[in-house]
Amino acid sequence: MATLLLLPGDGIGPEVCAQVRRVAAALTPDLKVEEALYGGASYDVHATPLTDEVREQAIASDAVLMGAVGGPKWADAPRHLRPEAGLLNLRKAMDVFANLRPAYCFEALAGASSLKPELVSGLDILFVRELVGGVYFGQPRGIEDLADGQKKGFDTQVYTTSEIERVGRVAFELARGRTNKVHSAEKSNVMESGLLWKQVITDLHAREYPDVQLEHILADNCAMQLVRAPKQFDVIVTDNLFGDILSDAAAMLTGSLGMLPSAALGAPGKPGLYEPIHGSAPDIAGKGLANPLAAILSFEMALRWSLKQTDAADALLAAVKAALDNGARTRDLGGSLTTAQMGDAVLAAL
Numbered sequence: 255m256a257t258l259l260l261l262p263g264d265g266i267g268p269e270v271c272a273q274v275r276r277v278a279a280a281l282t283p284d285l286k287v288e289e290a291l292y293g294g295a296s297y298d299v300h301a302t303p304l305t306d307e308v309r310e311q312a313i314a315s316d317a318v319l320m321g322a323v324g325g326p327k328w329a330d331a332p333r334h335l336r337p338e339a340g341l342l343n344l345r346k347a348m349d350v351f352a353n354l355r356p357a358y359c360f361e362a363l364a365g366a367s368s369l370k371p372e373l374v375s376g377l378d379i380l381f382v383r384e385l386v387g388g389v390y391f392g393q394p395r396g397i398e399d400l401a402d403g404q405k406k407g408f409d410t411q412v413y414t415t416s417e418i419e420r421v422g423r424v425a426f427e428l429a430r431g432r433t434n435k436v437h438s439a440e441k442s443n444v445m446e447s448g449l450l451w452k453q454v455i456t457d458l459h460a461r462e463y464p465d466v467q468l469e470h471i472l473a474d475n476c477a478m479q480l481v482r483a484p485k486q487f488d489v490i491v492t493d494n495l496f497g498d499i500l501s502d503a504a505a506m507l508t509g510s511l512g513m514l515p516s517a518a519l520g521a522p523g524k525p526g527l528y529e530p531i532h533g534s535a536p537d538i539a540g541k542g543l544a545n546p547l548a549a550i551l552s553f554e555m556a557l558r559w560s561l562k563q564t565d566a567a568d569a570l571l572a573a574v575k576a577a578l579d580n581g582a583r584t585r586d587l588g589g590s591l592t593t594a595q596m597g598d599a600v601l602a603a604l
């Protein structure tokens with residue numbers, strides 16, 4: 255029996271994960287769903303956002319689905335023990351280097367975008383963000399005192415050939431099942447790591463994926479093009495930092511951050527880590543206002559990519575579409591459904 259580890263985490267995480275539990279119980283009753291403390295919720299009990307036990311439990315499961323982490327409550331926790339550090343450590347421990355972030359516009363929501371509906375209707379972008387390298391992990395990093403009384407804060411952006419190749423391969427493979435087009439975004443005009451990124455992607459493409467259409471794009475231009483004419487993109491592969499920023503921008507094109515799931519994948523056969531893209535939204539936590547669809551769609555991705563239950567994934571995606579077509583809207587989508595009522599709508603469509 256396959257195991258899904260739920261890590262509800264903080265803020266709205268537990269509320270949206272509760273709806274995932276209901277969907278899983280109805281759709282995949284044989285799936286064993288475990289739950290563990292994580293993020294600030296774990297810090298409050300164990301003085302760490304990620305215990306060794308939970309890390310091992312995650313590595314031993316078939317898929318991990320996380321709600322959200324962080325919030326003002328833990329702003330003063332030591333930096334290496336903040337909820338966000340627990341998330342980065344979990345990604346690193348699971349070695350989930352390829353973060354798939356679809357920016358997919360549900361037809362019923364084209365009017366909810368900040369762009370004109372015709373610019374986003376039919377939008378289907380897939381970000382492949384490198385997730386366990388780059389400036390978020392590079393050494394050295396720190397804040398140091400300078401002799402003149404100032405301080406110096408510094409981080410290191412670093413990528414090796416193999417780190418770029420393995421995420422590039424994921425992007426090219428996925429492109430083959432879509433429209434066969436990859437944009438690779440970096441800042442090769444100013445950064446050495448960006449230049450290497452471009453060279454490695456170019457070589458990999460020539461060697462193994464000449465059938466895929468490849469375009470290189472500077473990350474700043476990519477940001478501009480995303481809000482100008484987003485439908486020119488299909489798969490966008492980029493590093494950890496640019497992927498973090500560009501995927502937030504793309505997410506908003508689809509109407510709401512509350513809609514978008516993500517999948518972080520490692521080597522074949524290893525468990526994936528699934529997360530809604532939204533944060534813990536402490537301002538609305540506990541009020542039943544959060545949109546559970548990003549978490550539910552993250553479960554859909556887990557079914558598809560880790561649990562190999564394609565039929566169940568297809569049924570769930572269709573149910574979400576049907577719920578939206580029937581007018582189900584939480585507050586972020588301009589409606590008034592509660593978190594649980596949105597769960598009801600998906601269950602009814604299932």
Ligand code: IPM
Nearest residue numbers: 323324338339341342498531
């Ligand atoms: C994300 C988030 C995280 C990141 C934070 C919460 C550490 O912004 O998943 O995009 O920066 O990767």
Ligand code: MG
Nearest residue numbers: 498499502531
């Ligand atoms: Mg982010």
